[in-house]
Amino acid sequence: MALNRKEFLLSLLLSTTVFLSGCKSNNGKDPDPEPDTYLVSSSEIRSFTRDQLVDQVGRQLPASVRALISSLLRYEIKVYKIVYNTKLPDGTAVKASGAIIVPQASTAVPMLSQQHATILSDEDAPSNFGSNSDAAFGGTLLASTGFILACPDYIGYGETKNLTHPYEHRESLATVSLDLLRATKEFVKKNSIKWDERLFLTGYSEGGFATMSLQKKIEEEFPSEFNLVASSMGAGAYHKSAFMNYIINQKTHGIASYNRLYLWVLLTYNDVYKLNKPMSYYLKEPYATQVTQNGINTDIRVSISDAFTDSFKKAINDGTDTGFLNAVKDNDVYDWKPKTPTTLYHGTADNLVFYFNSKDALDAMKARGATNVTLNSLEGRDHYTGVADYLLYTFLAFTNLQ
Secondary structure: OOOOHHHHHHHHOOOOOOEEEOOOOOOOOOOOOOOOOOEEEEEEEEEEOHHHHHHHHHOOOOHHHHHHHHHHOOOOEEEEEEEEEEEOOOOOEEEEEEEEEEEOOOOOEEEEEEEOOOOOOHHHOHHHOOOOOOHHHHHHHHHHHHOEEEEEOOOOOHHHOOOOOOOOOHHHHHHHHHHHHHHHHHHHHHOOOOEEEEEEEEEEOHHHHHHHHHHHHHHHHOOOOOEOOOEEEEOOOOOHHHHHHHHHHOOOOOOHHHHHHHHHHHHHHHHHOOOOOOHHHHEOOOHHHHHHHHOOOOOOOOOHHHHEOHHHHHHHHOOOOHHHHHHHHOOOOOOOOOOOOEEEEEEOOOOOOOOHHHHHHHHHHHHOOOOOEEEEEEOOOOOOOHHHHHHHHHHHHHHHHO
């Protein structure tokens, strides 16, 4: 879910990753999509020399860090807005967008798919390349160290900003991210960009959930389209059923900005799954009226459990609201058996996306026989302070794999 933008962007430079690698045939099974199926258009929106990148870093970081970062920058980069074909949750075809950041390298380099965390402004969508976006700071610097970055906007941003973002919706996030990867493959081929066919995959918070959803979709539905080598993700809400049960029944923080995100998930599922319940079904007054009028821009400064109606909580706890329960269950991505080495990171003191999301995923995956899933528990870290550790450890681990 959400995290401090500056903290994320400054930390992102120190790491990022998850390892995938290029396409292989499988005796005619699950073939790659036909060329040019996904890519609609591309346009260069920015370019940076190495000196410009160093200068950009210099304006935002202390001198000691600036010297370290500057030493890592190797390549000039070009930034492209990509428009590509994908689908909405209901299957409707749509043209979405994302950013591709390309190092001007003479040798083949790997690709990195970066699923961004929660954003509240279209300016922060990768293809808009706003100053506070993941792509504009961390993305450019990572590209200069030698990665082709693929950064999906998600539905609701960029080219689809007129649509509502289906927040924390598994299928939407997986599909829009996968289709950008397909469009990126077509883009690098068309433009004779040297890609060594390795693909790194990473995400934190909503990006962590998107990354898990994407990995699951690739492994289970398109196993030969990508040879997924490893994945890394942080603080994602993978066990949605337990998460929803927890916030319905337990006293939580009462932090308004956190409650807006819980509310956003509820509104998304009510809409995407055509539950069409009025807010008065879910929420007590005055919250029901306020949310009806203002959506997620509603301050709820009590434990979210105290804002839900007793009848809604009873329907969840006794299992009679099958529509809502099934919608939430459809977004569980914790209970499956990854074939790929998978590393989870989560702060033990995370009071936004609770630690049990990653612990439950680890336990469920091991119970299914997975032997290549690990959980790095970040002791005492919350949703924000865990970001730097997650990124640094990820960077070090996959640099060693290289």
